[in-house]
Amino acid sequence: MCNSNFVFVLDASRKPLTPCSPGMARSLLKARKAKVFRIYPFTIILHKEVQATPKPLTLKLDPGSKVTGIALLKDTLLIWIAELTHRGQAIQDALLSRRQLRQDRRNRQTRYRKARFLNRTRPEGWLAPSLQHRVETILTWINRLDKLAPIGSVVQELVKFDLQLMQNAEISGVEYQQGELQGYEVREYLLEVFNRQCVYCGAKDVPLEIEHVDPRSRGGSDRVSNLVLACHPCNQAKGNQDIKDFLSGKPDLLKRVLTQVKAPLKDATALNATRWALLRALKKTGLPVSTGSGGRTKFNRTRLNLPKTHCFDAACVGETPELTALTEQRLLIAAKGHGTRQMCGTDKYGPPTRHRSRVQVHKGFQTGDIVKATVTTGKKIGFYIGRVLCRASGSFDIATKTGRVTGISHKYCKPIHKKDGYAYGFSTGSFTAAQAAWGFSSLR
Numbered sequence: 001m002c003n004s005n006f007v008f009v010l011d012a013s014r015k016p017l018t019p020c021s022p023g024m025a026r027s028l029l030k031a032r033k034a035k036v037f038r039i040y041p042f043t044i045i046l047h048k049e050v051q052a053t054p055k056p057l058t059l060k061l062d063p064g065s066k067v068t069g070i071a072l073l074k075d076t077l078l079i080w081i082a083e084l085t086h087r088g089q090a091i092q093d094a095l096l097s098r099r100q101l102r103q104d105r106r107n108r109q110t111r112y113r114k115a116r117f118l119n120r121t122r123p124e125g126w127l128a129p130s131l132q133h134r135v136e137t138i139l140t141w142i143n144r145l146d147k148l149a150p151i152g153s154v155v156q157e158l159v160k161f162d163l164q165l166m167q168n169a170e171i172s173g174v175e176y177q178q179g180e181l182q183g184y185e186v187r188e189y190l191l192e193v194f195n196r197q198c199v200y201c202g203a204k205d206v207p208l209e210i211e212h213v214d215p216r217s218r219g220g221s222d223r224v225s226n227l228v229l230a231c232h233p234c235n236q237a238k239g240n241q242d243i244k245d246f247l248s249g250k251p252d253l254l255k256r257v258l259t260q261v262k263a264p265l266k267d268a269t270a271l272n273a274t275r276w277a278l279l280r281a282l283k284k285t286g287l288p289v290s291t292g293s294g295g296r297t298k299f300n301r302t303r304l305n306l307p308k309t310h311c312f313d314a315a316c317v318g319e320t321p322e323l324t325a326l327t328e329q330r331l332l333i334a335a336k337g338h339g340t341r342q343m344c345g346t347d348k349y350g351p352p353t354r355h356r357s358r359v360q361v362h363k364g365f366q367t368g369d370i371v372k373a374t375v376t377t378g379k380k381i382g383f384y385i386g387r388v389l390c391r392a393s394g395s396f397d398i399a400t401k402t403g404r405v406t407g408i409s410h411k412y413c414k415p416i417h418k419k420d421g422y423a424y425g426f427s428t429g430s431f432t433a434a435q436a437a438w439g440f441s442s443l444r
Contacts, residue, residue, distance in 0.1 A: 004327060079326055079327060087133065088131065093219075132277075
């Protein structure tokens with residue numbers, strides 16, 4: 001078994017060829033028959049054109065709410081795996097912060113952007129930005145891989161979660177059709193469940209308030225499984241604390257409250273909302289698309305005795321009669337976004353604090369690029385690799401694995417990987433062809 005992912009190969013006309021092993025890539029680089037084309041994912045480009053037609057590969061996906069597994073197969077050989085981490089919650093938090101800042105400016109009657117009301121029609125199939133991000137990020141990487149490898153088909157795990165059955169496996173009949181809130185308002189439902197008393201202090205015959213177990217400021221939802229009843233003093237005392245911190249000195253009470261509320265179904269809901277949108281987007285790529293169920297994925301993974309990870313789940317999606325895992329090391333991809341278009345920076349209360357320049361590229365570099373710098377003179381003599389922080393003066397900072405190095409001239413910097421909105425890493429400590437070529441292990 002090879003610890004590292006296979007290496008993508010392009011010919012001189014940038015036609016994708018069958019990926020090769022890391023050893024073969026090293027040999028081609030040493031013989032100067034190829035050069036490095038891209039670091040993440042590691043790709044080499046040959047100095048000549050190849051007339052042969054490569055055999056199509058199969059790309060398999062295991063979409064998740066937080067992490068999506070990606071696997072590339074050549075027949076039954078697993079040659080490349082990756083895990084893509086989404087930033088759905090970060091998008092939701094950013095939109096919430098922006099809305100709060102705008103509302104605050106309106107209340108203070110200062111310069112602001114007027115609220116929009118009933119002037120937009122959502123198209124059919126509209127998804128919230130945090131959900132649409134998941135679809136578009138997966139699609140971005142499919143298009144990238146399609147330019148680097150001869151992908152012939154795509155297989156997606158099409159999961160459907162029954163949220164009521166997840167909460168109560170024995171529900172059936174009329175109870176299943178009506179649901180748990182049939183005939184109840186949310187408040188009346190909570191009063192019935194919690195015996196019309198505060199869950200924290202047990203107070204009765206006092207005004208009770210609806211309280212979020214997982215605070216909304218920390219990503220908690222408004223679903224009934226995240227709501228309890230609390231008196232005003234307890235609600236104010238808890239604030240936006242995690243319930244485990246708030247009841248850290250009362251383990252018995254904490255256990256009782258947690259058993260009364262149900263596990264959040266936020267991730268399952270996100271998958272339900274995006275699965276068909278992703279399938280439609282995949283079909284628009286022009287590649288043959290097929291689907292497989294979650295039960296079949298688990299059956300294949302158990303039968304093949306593979307570990308429970310997102311990427312190996314992806315490899316087991318759909319028809320998987322046999323599977324030879326040639327790689328254990330997976331590329332870790334984390335979506336970080338492309339920054340912000342906000343021209344006026346604000347503090348946490350909303351007032352402006354600084355102005356952002358429209359010019360983002362300085363001396364051919366942009367903040368976030370991965371560079372290597374060989375400093376030959378001055379106090380900073382040495383070799384540095386990391387993400388660069390650019391300034392118009394040409395004096396850059398480089399964030400390396402050991403710390404931040406300041407005051408490096410742009411003249412010493414050489415780009416390795418341009419900023420593309422993602423951070424990268426590897427799941428194991430073994431060296432890949434990319435690491436051997438550039439002399440570093442991983443960069444996030």
